[in-house]
Amino acid sequence: MRVRLEDVARAAGVSPKTVSRVLNDEANVRGTTRTKVLAAMQAMDYSPLLSARSLASNRSFMVATLYDNPSSSYLTEIQTGVLEACDQHHYSMMVRPLLVEAKDFVERVDALISHRRPDGLILTPPITDHPGLLARLHERGVPYASISPIWRDDTIGAFMDEPQAAREMMANLLALGHRRIAHIIGHHAHGASGWRLAGYRDALSTMGLAYDPDLVVEGDFSFDSGVAAARKLFSLARTPTAVFAANDDMAAGVIWAAGEHGLSVPRELSVCGFDDTPISRQTWPRLTTIHQPSRKMGRVAALQLLEVLRGHSDGRMVQVPFTLQTRESTAAAI
Amino acid sequence: MRVRLEDVARAAGVSPKTVSRVLNDEANVRGTTRTKVLAAMQAMDYSPLLSARSLASNRSFMVATLYDNPSSSYLTEIQTGVLEACDQHHYSMMVRPLLVEAKDFVERVDALISHRRPDGLILTPPITDHPGLLARLHERGVPYASISPIWRDDTIGAFMDEPQAAREMMANLLALGHRRIAHIIGHHAHGASGWRLAGYRDALSTMGLAYDPDLVVEGDFSFDSGVAAARKLFSLARTPTAVFAANDDMAAGVIWAAGEHGLSVPRELSVCGFDDTPISRQTWPRLTTIHQPSRKMGRVAALQLLEVLRGHSDGRMVQVPFTLQTRESTAAAI
DNA sequence: TTGCAATTTGACAGCGCTGTCATTTGTCGC
DNA sequence: GCGACAAATGACAGCGCTGTCAAATTGCAA
Numbered sequence: 001m002r003v004r005l006e007d008v009a010r011a012a013g014v015s016p017k018t019v020s021r022v023l024n025d026e027a028n029v030r031g032t033t034r035t036k037v038l039a040a041m042q043a044m045d046y047s048p049l050l051s052a053r054s055l056a057s058n059r060s061f062m063v064a065t066l067y068d069n070p071s072s073s074y075l076t077e078i079q080t081g082v083l084e085a086c087d088q089h090h091y092s093m094m095v096r097p098l099l100v101e102a103k104d105f106v107e108r109v110d111a112l113i114s115h116r117r118p119d120g121l122i123l124t125p126p127i128t129d130h131p132g133l134l135a136r137l138h139e140r141g142v143p144y145a146s147i148s149p150i151w152r153d154d155t156i157g158a159f160m161d162e163p164q165a166a167r168e169m170m171a172n173l174l175a176l177g178h179r180r181i182a183h184i185i186g187h188h189a190h191g192a193s194g195w196r197l198a199g200y201r202d203a204l205s206t207m208g209l210a211y212d213p214d215l216v217v218e219g220d221f222s223f224d225s226g227v228a229a230a231r232k233l234f235s236l237a238r239t240p241t242a243v244f245a246a247n248d249d250m251a252a253g254v255i256w257a258a259g260e261h262g263l264s265v266p267r268e269l270s271v272c273g274f275d276d277t278p279i280s281r282q283t284w285p286r287l288t289t290i291h292q293p294s295r296k297m298g299r300v301a302a303l304q305l306l307e308v309l310r311g312h313s314d315g316r317m318v319q320v321p322f323t324l325q326t327r328e329s330t331a332a333a334i
Numbered sequence: 335m336r337v338r339l340e341d342v343a344r345a346a347g348v349s350p351k352t353v354s355r356v357l358n359d360e361a362n363v364r365g366t367t368r369t370k371v372l373a374a375m376q377a378m379d380y381s382p383l384l385s386a387r388s389l390a391s392n393r394s395f396m397v398a399t400l401y402d403n404p405s406s407s408y409l410t411e412i413q414t415g416v417l418e419a420c421d422q423h424h425y426s427m428m429v430r431p432l433l434v435e436a437k438d439f440v441e442r443v444d445a446l447i448s449h450r451r452p453d454g455l456i457l458t459p460p461i462t463d464h465p466g467l468l469a470r471l472h473e474r475g476v477p478y479a480s481i482s483p484i485w486r487d488d489t490i491g492a493f494m495d496e497p498q499a500a501r502e503m504m505a506n507l508l509a510l511g512h513r514r515i516a517h518i519i520g521h522h523a524h525g526a527s528g529w530r531l532a533g534y535r536d537a538l539s540t541m542g543l544a545y546d547p548d549l550v551v552e553g554d555f556s557f558d559s560g561v562a563a564a565r566k567l568f569s570l571a572r573t574p575t576a577v578f579a580a581n582d583d584m585a586a587g588v589i590w591a592a593g594e595h596g597l598s599v600p601r602e603l604s605v606c607g608f609d610d611t612p613i614s615r616q617t618w619p620r621l622t623t624i625h626q627p628s629r630k631m632g633r634v635a636a637l638q639l640l641e642v643l644r645g646h647s648d649g650r651m652v653q654v655p656f657t658l659q660t661r662e663s664t665a666a667a668i
Numbered sequence: 669t670t671g672c673a674a675t676t677t678g679a680c681a682g683c684g685c686t687g688t689c690a691t692t693t694g695t696c697g698c
Numbered sequence: 699g700c701g702a703c704a705a706a707t708g709a710c711a712g713c714g715c716t717g718t719c720a721a722a723t724t725g726c727a728a
Binding site for chain 1: 381383384385386387388389394406407409410411413414417424426427428429430431448449450451557583586587589590593594612613615616617618619
Binding site: 336338339340350351354355357358364382383385386387388389390391392 | 713714715716717724
C-alpha cells in the first residue's frame, strides 16, 4: 500500500496539516517539528500524490514549454535546461509544438491552458513576441518566462547581449582584414535577426565602412535559406570575402553552397555563424561562431518562473554571457 | 467560474455518474443519452479537471518518454510523433533524459514512476534493451512501448526491418561497382548496430565477397567517432572505395574527414549513412541514406501504448517501412 | 400481460491532499 | 508571575471526479 501524508503524520506524531506545511515549505513550523517530520518522510520514502495536491491546491506543479522552432538542437538544449530547473523543484515539464503563424494560434494556447492547466509557461522565440498571446496571458493571469524576447520590459526570463555578440564577431572579421562582409538575416519574426543585423551595422559604422544593401540578404534561419542566400551573394559583381550568417544552420548552408560553387573556405571565403549548435562542429571546415548558452538560458528562465510560482519573488530578466568561438571557417582576407 | 462535470450533468438532465461514463467512453450508455450529454459538454465547453480524474481513478493520463540518445533530431522526431498520438487521446507527455550506464539507472526510473506516476512509458534505444529495467517494469506492472528494441517478443511498439534496409543500401553500393566497402558500426549497446552490421555481412556474402575485418571499424553513432573511424580507414594500405556508416552523423564525420584528407566525395570515395536525419541534407555532397520514419515510429508506438492504457487491446509490435534515399554522396566506383 | 434477466442510470462515499479558521502553546514586558 | 500578543498546530470540510453497488428501466419470452 502507498504511503500517504496521513501515515507520515502518525509516524511523526503530528497532524496531517503540519506535514503538509513542511512539504510545502511554509513558514510558522518549529525547527524541531520540521526535522521530525522530514525524518519520518525520509524513513517512509514518502512522496506526495501529485493529483491530490493539484486538486486540493488548484495548481498542477507543471510548466509547459512552447515552441515553434525548426532547430531541434536548440530546442533540445532549452528543454534540457528547463527540465534541470523543474527537477530541482519537483515540477514537471510538458512540451508543446505550435505554429505561431496559424490563425488559431492564441486559441490553441488558450485551450492548452484550460485543459492541461500548467502553472506557468516557458516561451521560446518567436512565440515570445506574439502580442496577441502575451495580451491573453496577462488577461488570464498566467505566469510565463521568456527566452530571448524582443521586449524585455515587464518580462522575466533569460537573454544575451546579442548586438554586442554580433559586434564582436564583426570585429573579429574586420581584424582579419575583411572589408566586404556579407550578412544573412534570420527569420524576420525573431528578435535575434534584428539584433544581429544591428550589431553588423554598428561594427561597419564604427570602422567607417559604408553599409552596402547588396551584401545583406534575407534568410529564415534554415540551412536551405543559407544556401539560397549564398548563391545570391556569389552572383554579385563584387563578391564578399566573408559571410556572417545570423545562425549556424545558414552558415552551414553557405559552406555547402561554397562547395557547390567551387569556393574554398576559408581560403577564398570566410564564413561564420551564430549559436554554436552541433552543426557548427560538423561542417568542414568547422564554423567560427558565437556560443549561445541555450541550456543555461532554459534553466535560468525556468528558475525565474519557478520563483514566481513558488511565491518567493517576482522573478527577473537574467542576462547570460556569450563567448566567441573561433574555429577554422574564418581566416585572413586574401 | 469553471464548468464542472456536475454542471454538465444538470444541463443534460442526468446524473454526474452518467456524464462520467460518457466522458470515459464506457459501455452501457444509451445512444440518445450519450448524444444529449455530448451536446451539453460541447455547449458548455467542458473539459474535465485532470487532477480530479487522476485522484479518483488512480491514473495520470500521462505517458513519459525516456531517452539516452545523443541525437537531438532523432529525439525531436520521436517526441513529436508521441505527442501527436497523445493529443489524439487527450493524454499528455513528459520527457525524461537518462543515463543508461549510470549505476542508479533503474532506481531513477523507479523514482520517476513513483513520483510522477505516468500511466505508461515510451522507451527509445538503448533504454529498450536494458534487462534490469524491463524486469522492474514487469514486476511493477508498468505498461510500456518500445521503439526499435532488440528483442521484439512480448513487447509492443514500432520497428523497422533494419537488416533488410542495410542489405538494400549495400546492394546499391555493389551495383555502383564498389567492392571494397567499409562499414562503421554504431554504439554497441544499440540493436541497430548489430542489425546494420548483419545486413552488411549478408550483402557481402550474397555477392560472394570476403568479409575483411580491417574494413569494419567501431564507432558510437557520434559525428566525432565517424571522423576517427574514417581516419583509421584512410590509413589502411588498401583504402575502401565506399564507406557505409551505421548512421548519418558518422557518415557526415566521414565526409568531414575526407575533406581533411583531401579526398573528393563521391569521386574518390562514396559515403552513405542511415536514418535520414537533417544532417544528411546538410553535408556537401548530401548523403545517400536510409529514410527511417522516426516520427511515425513515435506515433505508432504511442498509439499501441494508448491502446493498452485505454483497455482497448493488448497492443502489438508494428513494422513501419523504410525507403532508400539516394543523394550525391554515392557514385560509381572508379 | 406478467415475470425475469439484462441493461441503464443514479446515490453516495471517498481518492489524498490543502485552505480556512479555531485552538493551543510560547514569548515578552512589566 | 501575569496578561497580551504572536507563533505554532490542529480539526474539518471540500477540491472534482470515479468506483461500488443499489435502483430503475427496458426487452423479451411465455
